Amino acid sequence: MKDSKTFAVLATDVAVLTIDGGVLKVLLTEARSKNFTGMLTLPGGxxxxxxxxxEAAIRILKETMTKTDYYNEQLYTFDDPGRDPEGRVVTVAYMMLVPGDEAKRIIRKDASWQAVKTLPKLAYDHNEVVNVAMKRLMGKLTYTNIVYALMPLEFTLSDLQKTYETALELTLDKRNFIKKIKSLNLVHKTTHKVEGSAHRPATLYKFGERKYTRVDLF
Structure with missing residues (x-):
């Protein structure tokens, strides 16, 4: 039998994304490896x-966040032989989406949300992982209802439009957007309104079902 040290070990890393304050952000922690001292990294192990x-991804995230039952999916397997200076490590990456109003649920002292557009060089190949997560999110926003995973339980249609615009990096026509959203029957009016505004209070909406499904959005 060959020496077991010649075989790769398996890891997992998670690109946790949220939209907070109109900015798409990713959750990062300080790298613990001496090879990446002073650098940031995705939660992983x-x-x-x-x-x-x-299961490993959720276990690791529980060390960082007080809640982990958010939408998540397997993203990609990163297996470049040189991705980890300490040895042959293959990582199965995941993407998790967190509503902006729950972004404060982090408990690890060295964890922070960083704007995706202005990320520094991250440890390992984690810039690539974030880029793949971004492309996956942008793609799925156009043909699924996955946006629900980034929204609070109740929201205005303007909030919903801004979330799409932020994640997709584009500007949508308000009238056409609202018409399309209503035609898909994805969201429903609540009896609540946004109070404290100088303008007419905006109606709050909610998703009829917070469950992943395909839709013909764009």
């Missing part, structure tokens, strides 16, 4: 012998 990669 090794997968246990009896764990599935998703």
């Amino acid at each position: 090794l997968v246990g012998h009896k764990e599935r990669t998703q």
Whole structure:
């Protein structure tokens, strides 16, 4: 039998995304490896012998966040032989989406939300992981209802439009956007309104079902 040290070990990393204050952000922590001293990294770590990669991802995130039952999906397998200076490590990356109003649920002292557009060079290949997560999010926003995972329970249609515009990096026509959203029957009016505004109080909406499905949006 070959020496086990010649084989790769399995890890997982998670690109946790949110839109906070009109800015798309990703959750980062300080790298613990001496090879990346002073650099930031995505939450991640090794997968246990009896764990599935998703189970390991959630376990690791529980060290960083007070809540982890947000939408998540497997993103991609990153297996460049030189991605980790300490050895042959293959990582299965995940993407998680967190509503902006819950972005403060972080408990790890070295964790912080950083704007995706102005990220510094991250440890390992984590800039690439974030880029892949961004492309996945942007793609799925055009043909699914995945935007619900970034929204609070109740929101205005303007808030919903701004979320799409921020994530997709484009400007949408307000009238056409509202017409399309209403035609899909994705959201429903609540009896609540935004108070404290100088203008007429805006009606709050909610998703009829916060469950992933395909829609013909754009």
